[in-house]
Amino acid sequence: MIVIYGGHFSSLAGFYEEISSVLMKDADWKVGTLDGFDDILYGGFGVIEGKEKIEIIWKESEKSEKDLGFDATREFYNNKIRQGKPFNIELIQQKLDDLTEGKGQTLFEILVEIIESHSNITLTLE
The missing domain is CATH 1.10.287 (Helix Hairpins)
Structure with missing residues (x-):
């Protein structure tokens, strides 16, 4: 289970920082684009290894929906x-x-769509 905390950021750059700290803990690079975010969800680097089942919980998603609106x-x-x-x-x-x-x-809707496009990932908005 992976948890994104909407309270940790209020911009797209902040989202990239949050997602990098959660998904790319031991990697040498950070997410910095929408395409890069999509790429790491395919796995093979960072905490996602491949097509294993992953649950992402996006806490304070209503705040993120406004911030990235x-x-x-x-x-x-x-x-x-x-x-x-x-x-x-x-x-x-x-x-x-x-x-x-x-x-x-909106950016929020784009990010949600990117996550949901990966059949092995379940997204829960809280």
């Missing part, structure tokens, strides 16, 4: 647009437009 997601996309390359600006702009129109996912 609309405003944080809008800022996330705007930062990528400002940075430009290597990001696909048209795609990021479309995601930002979708978010603004109420059709897009």
Whole structure:
């Protein structure tokens, strides 16, 4: 069982720190991107070895849902647009437009979707 504490962070960077401390305890690198987070859930490094059954409990998930909600997601996309390359600006702009129109996912929803895309991982939001 792996526990993520929403009270330990209030930003995406803080989430990466939390998840690195929980899943990458003895590894030389830390999670720093959404793709990197997805990669460590496949296992083979850190505390997940492979396709073993894992339960992740996300405590204080309501706080995280607010912290990683609309405003944080809008800022996330705007930062990528400002940075430009290597990001696909048209795609990021479309995601930002979708978010603004109420059709897009927040960072919290993206993180939950990433976790739930792994059939060997069960997520419990508390």
